[in-house]
Amino acid sequence: ETGVTQTPRHLVMGMTNKKSLKCEQHLGHNAMYWYKQSAKKPLELMFVYNFKEQTENNSVPSRFSPECPNSSHLFLHLHTLQPEDSALYLCASSQGVGDYFDNEQFFGPGTRLTVL
Amino acid sequence: TQLLEQSPQFLSIQEGENLTVYCNSSSVFSSLQWYRQEPGEGPVLLVTVVTGGEVKKLKRLTFQFGDARKDSSLHITAAQPGDTGLYLCAGARGNNAGNMLTFGGGTRLMVKP
Numbered sequence: 001e002t003g004v005t006q007t008p009r010h011l012v013m014g015m016t017n018k019k020s021l022k023c024e025q026h027l028g029h030n031a032m033y034w035y036k037q038s039a040k041k042p043l044e045l046m047f048v049y050n051f052k053e054q055t056e057n058n059s060v061p062s063r064f065s066p067e068c069p070n071s072s073h074l075f076l077h078l079h080t081l082q083p084e085d086s087a088l089y090l091c092a093s094s095q096g097v098g099d100y101f102d103n104e105q106f107f108g109p110g111t112r113l114t115v116l
Numbered sequence: 117t118q119l120l121e122q123s124p125q126f127l128s129i130q131e132g133e134n135l136t137v138y139c140n141s142s143s144v145f146s147s148l149q150w151y152r153q154e155p156g157e158g159p160v161l162l163v164t165v166v167t168g169g170e171v172k173k174l175k176r177l178t179f180q181f182g183d184a185r186k187d188s189s190l191h192i193t194a195a196q197p198g199d200t201g202l203y204l205c206a207g208a209r210g211n212n213a214g215n216m217l218t219f220g221g222g223t224r225l226m227v228k229p
Contacts, residue, residue: 042120042219042220042221042222043206043222045217045218050214056214090158090159096214097214097216098215099146099208099210099215100146100147100208101147101164102215103214103215103217104149104164106161107151107158107159108158109156109157110157110158
């Protein structure tokens with residue numbers, strides 16, 4: 001595997017379900033990100049992890065719970081979601097969170113989530 | 117209100133035409149990145165511009181960073197169907213967590229053969 005991988009690619013869940021999204025980066029990067037991409041909004045940053053430590057939580061509801069066990073893996077645990085949470089969830093990684101070329105981000109293909 | 121405004125939002129042109137996409141803000145960015153996203157995939161980085169007034173070329177794509185580092189443009193010469201996709205600009209600004217990216221709303225380009 002190369003680059004950034006995400007599983008599953010597609011997920012349909014009910015509002016009472018609990019599911020997890022997985023992201024793995026094979027680039028040796030230190031920072032990982034979760035983004036939400038909806039049809040009518042710009043790409044929204046949700047969480048940032050730098051060296052396994054969460055450094056940014058962009059006012060995300062608690063029904064989204066991130067986990068970063070090491071610099072290569074990132075999870076997004078989902079529970080009691082709402083239909084408006086349906087979106088493409090993108091994971092990204094970068095060398096760091098510095099400036100200029102340090103924060104160039106490499107994205108995974110995303111998980112298309114549908115909440116019924 | 118978007119921090120980064122991209123225009124146009126949609127663009128449909130014939131193969132061989134030229135086009136320019138704009139990315140504007142009232143804020144100053146330390147650097148600005150352009151990405152292209154194809155259906156079913158994540159965004160792919162095209163270029164990073166850092167210096168005010170900087171111009172970078174990537175084959176038929178020309179990227180420019182405004183002198184004041186508040187705006188940027190992407191010009192495509194002789195567009196081809198393979199250029200079809202969603203073009204996103206993203207500006208980096210510092211905060212306590214580092215230099216986070218703010219994305220524009222995107223320009224969806226369709227190039228017809």
